[in-house]
Amino acid sequence: MEIQKRCKYCGRSFIAHKMTTIYCSPSCNNKDYKRAIRQKQIADYCDAHPEDKEDTPKDVLHGKAFLTPREAAKLLGIGKSSVYRELASGLIKAVQMKGKTLIRRADIERLFDNPPAYQSHSEKKQEKREYYTFRQIMEKFKCSKKAIMTRVEKYNIPKVYQGRNCFFDRALVDVHFAQLIADIDLRDYYTIPQLEEKYKMSHAAVLSFVTRNKIPRITQGRTVYYSRAHVDTLKGERESIDPNYYTYAEVMEKYHFSKDQISYYVHNYEIDNHKQGRFTVINRKEFDRIIKERMETNSLEKEKERRAKLPKLNAIPEGYISVAQIAEKYGVTPKHVQAKTREAKTPKLVIKHLNYYNEAAIEQLFNRDPEKFEVPKDYITAQEIAKRFKVTVHHVHGRTREANIPKITVKHVNFYELKAVEVLFAKNEASEELQKNENAEWLSGTDVEEMLGITTCARRSFVSRHKIPSKKEHGIAYYLRSAIEDVNNTLAKYSDQYYTVEQICEKFNMDRDKVYGMLRYSNVRKVHEGRFALFLKEDIIKMIHERQFT
Known part of the structure; x- marks a missing residue:
């Protein structure tokens, strides 16, 4: 049914x-x-x-001049808690007695004499700030509701509730969500599929790599972009340079500029740059910002305004000389003059598109001959370091900068503390005794490998283990031939009856610690020849057999 x-x-x-x-x-x-x-x-x-029946407001009053909070609530038609809230705020005045609170009826009626204009809660909010709804944020920034809540919690954006609706401060949302719709240069970023393809990594390996190394990223919609410079630096495809900076080669590849164009932007717009090793690096954000401004339609007007503010001169002031005159006077190229004046930030005047510099400032800048001033005691120039230790000047600059070698500058010439330099380059120089020995013969690493018939790794182990004297010249290591031959002769002399520790390790497949432990507690006959300890083969074989069968 x-x-x-x-x-x-x-x-x-x-x-x-x-x-x-x-x-x-x-x-x-x-x-x-x-x-x-x-x-x-x-x-x-x-x-x-x-008697306890609920009275109407008229029955409650009965002409009373003073009311309790309960009676006042019934009179006003609101809850008792609301009355107490207004008492606490001071809107309604009351007198507290022991066990009783009384409100004067006249005070309640006086509240309605000159009340302020009624204003809704939403109007009050709109007076102070403007707000977004969920839907407005989703439409403007192309993101999901979950992404909105994640960013709201991450940046502590306050939420305002009105009924069932939730609102977010418009100004804060625009600041913290701007990245989601910002224009990015895809040449500076990798996506996850690109990383998987280039470095042969799985999706999980990519996520682990970028999280572990804290790679900067930008999220737009459902696509995540990771900084190309940071990734390439960590993967070894880029020199160990701060990823927040460009090298000249990277700018040339990205924007197809020449070196002169890059230098123009760097020096005319005063973009942050410095030397890092053998590279001149340029602040990435500043350079990109300048190029973006230049690409705008009004960039030409801005350049005209900048040039209009420069002082206009037609006659060359006394005491100023041109770049060509400086180059001819000091025997250098015009490019060298421009580089040195930019580096020293020498003041200049622009007259008919030509640069002119103060002659006194130029003379001080180019007066670099060490013979014209007193050389500090116990200090040495980079050229002298390079000549003594058989390295390049560029190598000297890099090593001294990394090791923070104390230096002083006299007329733009750097002098380095001699003791610190000798400690830094000690491995490059042979001992004084060997330097005085004119008959000392030195072999390169390749010659040692051919002589002994060993690999590169074995050669390094051999010279380290036997403490073969060495020196470095122009980045190439050389070893003393007589020391190598002495080691070979010593080993050959006792090779028939004695083992070295290395030979025991190799023959019986044991590590050095185990060999030393056995020799320490065994009565194995041995001889000492120079730095070598040699052990009798007969005793070693007997000891090994005893240990195998016990």
């Missing part, structure tokens, strides 16, 4: 299977039962206590 009925409690239509069914669900049945019980209890209490 199916009968369409209307629920006695909620009033909704439903299909009943019995004539006696009057509720659509057990929930409505329970609620209606509880309502009937409650109404019966109230009626029974009112019958038993007629």
Whole structure:
């Protein structure tokens, strides 16, 4: 049987299977039962206590001049807690006595004499700030609701609730969500698929790599872009240079500029740059910003305004000379003059598109002959270091900069502390005794490998283990031939009857610690020849066999 009925409690239509069914669900049945019980209890209490029946506001007053908070709440038609809240805020005045709080009726009526204009909550919010809804943020910044909540929590953007709606401060959202719609140069970034393809990595390996190394990233929609400079530096495809800086080669590859064009931007717009090793590096953000501004339509007007502000001169002031005159006077190229004046930030005048410099400042800048001033005691120039230790001047500059060698500058010439330089380049120089020995013969690493018939790794181990005297010249290591031959002769002399520790390790497949442990507690006969300890083969073989069969 199916009968369409209307629920006695909620009033909704439903299909009943019995004539006696009057509720659509057990929930409505329970609620209606509880309502009937409650109404019966109230009626029974009112019958038993007629004096406690709820009075109307007019009955409560009875001409009273003073009211309790409960009576004031009934008079105003609000809750008792609201009355107490207004008492605390000072809107309604009251007197607290022991066990009772009284409110003057005249004070309540006076509140309505000159009330302020009514204003809704939403209007109050709009006076202070403007707000976004979820949908507006999703449409403007092309992101999901989950992405919005993630950024809101990350940047602590306050939320404002009005009924069921949630609003976010427009100014803060524009600042922290701008990255999602910003124009980016894809040449400076990798996507995850590009990293997987280039470095043969799985998706999980890429995520682990960028998280572990904290690679800067930009997220737009569902695509994540990772900084190309940081990734290439860590993967070894780029020199160990701060990823926040460009090298000249990177700028030339990205923007197809010549070196002169790059130098023009760097020096005319005063972009942050410095030397790092053998590279001149340029601040990445500043350079990109300048290029972006130059690409705009009004860049030409800005350049005209900048040039208009420069002092206009037609006659060359006394005491100023041109770049060509400087180059001719000091025997250098015009490019060298431009580089040195930029480096020293020498003031200049621009007259008819030509640069002119103060003659006194130029003379001080180019007066670099060490013979014209007193050389500091116990200090040495980079050229002298390069000549003594057989390295290039460029190598000297790099090593001294990395080691923070103390230096002083006299007329733009750097002098380095001699003791610190000798300590730094000690490995490059042979001992004084060997330097005085004119008959000392030196072999390169390749010659040693051919002589002994060993690999490069074995040669390095050999010269380190036997402490072969060495020196470096122009980056190439040389070893003393007589020392190598002495080692070979010593080993050959006792090779028939004695083992070295290295030979024991190799023959019996043991490590050095284990060999030393066995020799320490065994009576193995041995001889000492110079730096070498040689052990009798007969005793070694006997000891090994005893250990194998015990």
